[in-house]
Amino acid sequence: MPDTNSSSQLLIRGTILNPLSDTRLDVFPDGVLLLEREKTGGFRIRAIDHAKSFPLKQARDIPEIDLTGNLILPGFFDIHFHWVQDEVCSAPKENLLDWLTNHVFPREAKFADADYTRKQAAIFAKKLMRAGTFGGAIFCSLHACSVDSALESFTGDFVAGNPLMDMNSPPFLTHETKCALADLEALAERHGSLFAVTPRFALTTSPGLMRAAGKLARDKGLFTQTHLSESPREIASVVAMYSGIPGFEGMKTYTDVYDRVGMLTEKSVTAHAIHMSDDEYRLLAKRGTAVAHCPTSNAPIEERGLGSGLFDFRRAESDGVQWGFGSDIGAGPFLSMFDVMRSFVRQNRRKGIREATFTKALHRATRVGAEILGVGEDSGNLSAGKWANFIVCPAKFRVNDNEGMSGEEILDRLTSCLDTDRTRCESLISRAFYRGEEMSLE
Ligand SMILES: [Zn+2]
Structure with missing residues (x-):
């Protein structure tokens, strides 16, 4: 040596x-x-x-x-994963909304304990390194300590945020809107541009909180990240809920909700974006917002995914949307981007889509991910x-x-x-x- x-x-x-x-x-x-x-x-x-x-x-x-x-x-860039869900990646899969209620929320509640969180972060940091992941965008739990521990422990170019949850969430995992905002400001102060403003999704984050959080992100130049159009049931719930809320009159799509609260910027990553109209992809493209495609998480249930569908990368690209890969641990069963790349190739090939090559997959899992996170010059x-x-x-x-x-x-x-x-x-x-x-x- x-x-x-x-x-x-x-x-x-x-x-x-x-x-x-x-x-x-x-x-x-x-x-x-x-x-x-x-x-x-x-x-x-x-x-x-x-x-x-x-x-x-x-x-x-x-x-x-x-x-x-x-x-x-x-090294890889994983632009969508939940580090606090590592333990549930092998839990039985149902569908998105039941999976959250039955497995994810009880697990995330444990991260209220700062000592436990610190120990778990040290373990997960090793797993990331063994997976060859040197950068990405991370969902933590709603507790501030889960952001602190992730950013202190993980080696690489990561941004991280605590999911904002002030409605439609279990009582043990709900923030008062005022407390959520105070935490947000303190975390942004503490971590600067490494902190990402993270509404969990439109069903759990009130429009008022999303608006205030979006403003904070724009004022401070922070990344935002959220989930978008993963399953038809989720989309129907969002459209039904928001069309009755003042300020969302005439709102037609899920993507529109995030746009109206100012959540879509050039520093935004939306995970999944599977069931989308061309207008929605064009809106993402217009705002410069990227998609995190999570093929292992969206894969059929027999392949250990949630069976949400397959992101149409060709349509997203033709509408001008930039996209990279996410492992989506724990809905995604594997942390390794090799699994993510192979699942992307296999699922698309089954549909006869030949442009889904390993060459493209590696490019998206490395260089494009770095570019989406603004570190493409260096990594x-x-x-x-x-x-x-x-x-x-x-x-x-x-x-x-x-x-x-x-x-x-x-x-x-x-x-x-x-x-x-x-x-x-x-x-x-x-x-x-x-x-x-x-x-x-x-
Ligand atoms: Zn996710």
Whole structure:
């Protein structure tokens, strides 16, 4: 192991996959990353290249971490998950609204205890690292301590917020509107731009609270995140409820509700957005609001999802909507973005949609997620100038022997065990480096 503590440069050698667009995934079968230490700490990528075209003279004096036989990929961005629902991901699935009542709300109530919350956050931080997730947008519980603990414990580029719930929620998980606002202001003060304003969804957050929260987000330039149009029953309830509320006269869609309270901005992420009209997608596009697509969570119940339907990414794209991926733990059964990517490909292929490739999936799970969260300049792939945030996956097949193997084939083979042998997949990621520093996966 080279002395990486003192060196200002570092070479990483292995098979590198660098996602550049929905249709372009660069593969360096025998590749090198040249890293350079920043004065303020951490390493950025100075160059990415094939080993054979890298000047040997330059390489001779630089300590090297030889990862030959392994795949090197950028760390993932999971732009929608509930860290406090980790324990319920294996609970039996019903439908969205019953699932919330029977499993999610009782679980989230436990996070009122700050000590318990701190311990759980430390455990979940390890899980995120083992999943290779280095950034994302997080739903906590309504308790302020669940935001504090997440932002203190998780390594990476995360924004986090406490779900605002001041109506239609169980008494043990309901805030007085005034208290919710006071918490919101204090959390925004404490965490600045890492705090995300988070109405749980239109059924649990009063219009008055959403309006005040939306104003706070706009005034302070904060992200907002919420759920949108996940199931037909949820949509019918929202439209029925809001059409009777003053200020929402003539309101036609679920998306309209969020727009009228000022919740849709260029710094907003709406999760799911499955059952949508073209007008709704166009409204999201007009506001610059992104969608977090959660294929494992929306998957059929026999695939351990909630059976909510499949996000029509082609229609969203043609209407101009930006979208990335979310694991949606705990409705989503798996934290790994490899599962999310494979579920996306599989569900779309079943419908004959060939544009749903692994190349596109990796791009969305890394670079696009980083861009949606405003950190695309610094993170999201392995291009020169960005932080050296990458994961290492042992290739259980011989990539180097076959220079012609495409990134698409490599990802397909790498994740093929997810369909058949989950225990073998626990070792999909063997090492993780954040800003060039190796992180413990123990
Ligand atoms: Zn969710």
